Amino acid sequence: MPRRQMHMTGADGAALRAALRELRTKLEVPGEFPAPVLAEAERAAAHPRLPEQDSTDIPFFTIDPPDSVDLDQAMHLAKRASGGYRVHYAIADVAAFVTPGGALDAEAHHRVTTLYFPDGKVPLHPAVLSEDAASLLPDRTRPALLWRLDLDADGRVETTDVRRALVRSRAKLDYDGVQKAIDSGTAEEPLALLKDIGRLREALERERGGISLNVPEQEVVAQDGSYALSYRAPLPADGWNAQISLMTGMAAADLMLASGTGILRTLPNAPDGAVGRLRRAAKALRIDWPHHVPYAELVRSLDPHRPAHAAFLQECTALLRGAGYTVFSGGETPDPAIHSAVAAPYAHCTAPLRRLADRYAGELCLAAVAGAEPPRWAVDGLAGLPERMAEGSRLANTVERESVDLVEAAVLKDRVGETFDATVIDVKEREPMVGTVHLEDPAVVGRVESSREELPLGERIRVRRRPAGPGAAKILIATAGGGAGVP
CATH class of the missing domain: 2.40.50.140 (Nucleic acid-binding proteins)
Structure with missing residues (x-):
């Protein structure tokens, strides 16, 4: 998890933008896509590999920042007649557009992940795919990996299914609008259930000892001809939405572990002394942390709208350092297999437009559910994938860290x-x-x-x-x- 999320609002920032361009050059960030990659992306956008199953009758919706167009996920939530809930979660099917071994595939393996700068992004895939043909935009029929998760009345997953299907989102929602609709009681049931399911999943997270950090998003805004910094504290709806993704990632990990082949997102326990340093930071910020209160419980009690609490939450991200990927095949038991912040096996599988590893995880989950052998590319490509993803993560962290420095210097x-x-x-x-x-x-x-x-x-x-x-x-x-x- 990055130390801070940032984007620019309002400010012209000519000098800052010039500095960010220099940063791109210094870090050798990928530039424009090569012509063969763009040509292949155009062909793929026009002729994707479409699934037979048609699930366009399900009225999906997406929840993203208002200006987002690379939409990886869409959901539909419902109550089950027998009790509990049914979650349909559609994930963009990037494999429907990317041919293994082709120019587009090679470029994705070079880029590994989308990079985010305050003034824009450097995408994993060309815009014709990531912002159009593969994106789950409203009122567009798209190929997707359609997850169906049946939950009991406490929010625990009872059954999991995933298969390729055509889907169609009906609405592009944003977090502020979702929160207002739920709080005012005007949300229709599929959206209103986000709160119910999200809170149940948060309770289960507490039960298993997991923790989610509500790290404020830092904005650069114009003020009196200069710059100012402000924080956008996450809304409860942000957390509920994240719980749907976390639940799917945990289900994906379980599928791959059962099949004996997969790629997990793992995080070791915090090193000795890390929590002690956080206790000193809490004291510095005048945050009361009784010794009998666990770290996870303290974090949940914080209000990200308060500057001191926001600063402490930023420091808490230090405990999330060391996350990586663990691959396994042939039925071996992976080590490590647990993500300590999730407190369970977990996999990245819900953002394939922005992360390379998610395309592999999705394909392996499809095979696991079908009881079939996964495609050769999805198995052979696991070799070296953790190292590629680690290099991409290091670059993304450097981009984030140095961008923070530039923005704060500008302010x-x-x-x-x-x-x-x-x-x-x-x-x-x-x-x-x-x-x-x-x-x-x-x-x-x-x-x-x-x-x-x-x-x-x-x-x-x-x-x-x-x-x-x-x-x-x-x-x-x-x-x-x-x-x-x-x-």
């Missing part, structure tokens, strides 16, 4: 020399004069260096903005005269 560009109230929320163990501070205003989490003294973890200090324009690779916030007790 503070005209405030060089000013001093700010801040709290030291982290100090490097081997460099105690270097750490991280949370500024009270603006809402910036930035690097701090002390010129003479060790930084006082958990204490408020005054910091001064060093000269650093939006083209700087890092934000440097120097202490105003030292560490503790800075006037």
